[in-house]
Amino acid sequence: MSNHKDATENESRPFSMPFTAGVAETKTPDLKIPSCDCVICGKLDPCTIVIIGASGDLTARKLLPALFSLKLEGGLPDTFNIIGCARTKLSDDEFRNRVKSPATPPGTSKDAEWQSFAANLFYRVLDYTDQSSFESLKQFLLQLDKTRGTQGNRIFYLAIPPHLYQTVAQLIGRVGLAAEGRNGGGWSRIVVEKPFGRDLRTAIELDQRLHEYFKEHQIFRIDHYLAKETVQNALMLRFANSIFEPIWNRRYIEYVAVTAAESLGIEKRAGYYEEAGVLRDMFQNHMMQLLSLIAMEPPSRFEAEQVRDEKAKVFRSLRPFPVNDLGHSIVLGQYGPGYVDGAVVPGYRGEPDVDPKSLTPTFASIKVFIDNWRWQGVPFYLTSGKRLAAKLTEMVIQFREVPHSMFRRLFVDQISANRLTLGIHPEEKISLVFQAKNPGATVRLRPVTMDFNYSQDYSGPVLDAYQKVLIDCVTGDHMLFWREDAVELCWSFLTPILEGCETCHNQAEMLRFYAAGSWGPPSFYDALVRK
Numbered sequence: 001m002s003n004h005k006d007a008t009e010n011e012s013r014p015f016s017m018p019f020t021a022g023v024a025e026t027k028t029p030d031l032k033i034p035s036c037d038c039v040i041c042g043k044l045d046p047c048t049i050v051i052i053g054a055s056g057d058l059t060a061r062k063l064l065p066a067l068f069s070l071k072l073e074g075g076l077p078d079t080f081n082i083i084g085c086a087r088t089k090l091s092d093d094e095f096r097n098r099v100k101s102p103a104t105p106p107g108t109s110k111d112a113e114w115q116s117f118a119a120n121l122f123y124r125v126l127d128y129t130d131q132s133s134f135e136s137l138k139q140f141l142l143q144l145d146k147t148r149g150t151q152g153n154r155i156f157y158l159a160i161p162p163h164l165y166q167t168v169a170q171l172i173g174r175v176g177l178a179a180e181g182r183n184g185g186g187w188s189r190i191v192v193e194k195p196f197g198r199d200l201r202t203a204i205e206l207d208q209r210l211h212e213y214f215k216e217h218q219i220f221r222i223d224h225y226l227a228k229e230t231v232q233n234a235l236m237l238r239f240a241n242s243i244f245e246p247i248w249n250r251r252y253i254e255y256v257a258v259t260a261a262e263s264l265g266i267e268k269r270a271g272y273y274e275e276a277g278v279l280r281d282m283f284q285n286h287m288m289q290l291l292s293l294i295a296m297e298p299p300s301r302f303e304a305e306q307v308r309d310e311k312a313k314v315f316r317s318l319r320p321f322p323v324n325d326l327g328h329s330i331v332l333g334q335y336g337p338g339y340v341d342g343a344v345v346p347g348y349r350g351e352p353d354v355d356p357k358s359l360t361p362t363f364a365s366i367k368v369f370i371d372n373w374r375w376q377g378v379p380f381y382l383t384s385g386k387r388l389a390a391k392l393t394e395m396v397i398q399f400r401e402v403p404h405s406m407f408r409r410l411f412v413d414q415i416s417a418n419r420l421t422l423g424i425h426p427e428e429k430i431s432l433v434f435q436a437k438n439p440g441a442t443v444r445l446r447p448v449t450m451d452f453n454y455s456q457d458y459s460g461p462v463l464d465a466y467q468k469v470l471i472d473c474v475t476g477d478h479m480l481f482w483r484e485d486a487v488e489l490c491w492s493f494l495t496p497i498l499e500g501c502e503t504c505h506n507q508a509e510m511l512r513f514y515a516a517g518s519w520g521p522p523s524f525y526d527a528l529v530r531k
């Protein structure tokens with residue numbers, strides 16, 4: 001798995017981006033792991049998946065394609081129903097036709113498989129605020145349990161705008177669909193999409209409403225980032241190898257940089273984004289989860305509660321943000337017009353339905369510290385933005401320089417320090433940069449890269465993030481989902497920053513503009529790395 005490549009090209013870039021190294025070229029045999037072992041272990045309970053808001057974008061683009069792929073890979077129970085619900089009037093067949101093309105892109109020739117899958121799809125018109133509408137849904141579910149043997153096991157997936165979460169969860173509960181094991185009922189689970197609240201107060205309120213009818217073990221707060229293979233792999237790398245953990249601390253690590261850059265703009269989601277901005281959209285959830293995987297202590301067992309306990313400890317140890325000195329801890333930006341893939345694209349304020357004077361940040365880079373024994377004094381730089389030069393997600397562990405160089409008489413240049421990169425996108429891989437002797441008679445060093453590409457030596461099924469979270473909802477595994485305490489701890493950390501940024505008198509001055517297609521506000525990292 002080794003591949004050596006000159007790494008100097010990457011060194012001048014901020015923190016991590018864009019760290020693109022070569023891919024391993026070694027060929028070893030496919031490990032031939034049986035595909036059934038890669039998707040599920042054991043038999044799944046029969047169940048009904050009720051998607052509320054099924055006429056929308058998430059259902060067509062993500063959920064139905066993921067469910068269809070799961071069916072093809074043996075990742076759904078033998079007996080299942082999928083019921084789409086929304087206000088739009090559709091028949092079963094109209095719903096099936098509507099979701100077919102995103103799930104079966106041209107060239108995939110899966111028509112027979114689709115027909116067999118589509119026989120399990122149904123559609124019911126639902127008024128999100130009317131209890132009698134939920135009563136009718138309940139009768140339909142009971143009927144399906146009888147005729148199709150789904151045993152009262154149900155997942156309610158809320159694919160609706162966030163302001164409807166509370167109302168819909170309450171109506172599901174009021175008509176008795178949240179109760180488990182009574183009146184012929186099996187298990188009942190509710191899946192809540194992001195965003196989970198817009199600050200600490202609203203997140204607590206949402207939790208309280210959900211808990212009126214659902215117990216914590218029934219609630220699945222999604223963060224699909226966590227279901228990406230390489231994100232999960234961070235824990236395997238750290239805790240299934242003995243060579244990393246001894247150096248995974250303040251003594252050897254200079255800083256950690258987590259980057260989630262997107263080249264896309266806000267697409268057609270101006271309404272949502274104007275309200276959310278990058279801090280709510282990316283930091284409260286995905287960035288915090290990535291941070292916790294790098295920073296957490298080893299749990300005693302790889303079980304959901306133990307892992308989530310350790311993550312919560314990280315969130316509890318976050319140093320309160322210096323809200324009176326935001327300038328050295330956060331950079332906010334907004335994209336202006338620019339070029340992406342050779343085409344001119346508008347700035348954020350020129351996007352449809354965006355206020356032409358909007359102060360919503362589309363970019364943020366923040367410096368965070370974790371006040372515990374392991375991480376004291378080590379900065380964690382978290383950076384995310386839209387309309388950046390490329391889509392790139394990675395976690396970089398930058399090690400310290402060697403404490404003493406015996407080569408100092410030979411080299412003018414400093415020896416660059418080791419860097420471990422966990423790449424999530426575009427390539428799922430692990431790269432380690434280290435120093436090696438430059439070939440030749442003169443004594444010189446050069447930084448080289450050793451890569452492991454995640455798909456190397458594996459040809460079995462690869463689940464996308466939504467497939468993985470859907471399987472986990474069916475099996476009832478909470479490992480990759482947010483727990484109530486963690487959500488609230490992260491909001492406690494972030495809410496003062498949001499308040500500082502949104503209500504301060506110099507809100508406009510805090511916002512730095514960057515050209516679409518660039519890597520963010522020019523030299524944004526200078527402000528953060530300054531001691």
Ligand code: NDP
Nearest residue numbers: 053055056057058059086087088159160161162193194195
């Ligand atoms: P949509 O905006 O497409 O809405 C889904 C459905 O909800 C619509 O088809 C519509 O159905 C109904 N709806 C929309 N607006 C209203 C309204 N104001 N009042 C009542 N009903 C309304 O949402 P998405 O499918 O994009 O997303 C669903 C959820 O998933 C959201 O919470 C979003 O934040 C989250 N999410 C979405 C992602 C995505 O990629 N789309 C990614 C991550 C999270 P009808 O009119 O037929 O009732």
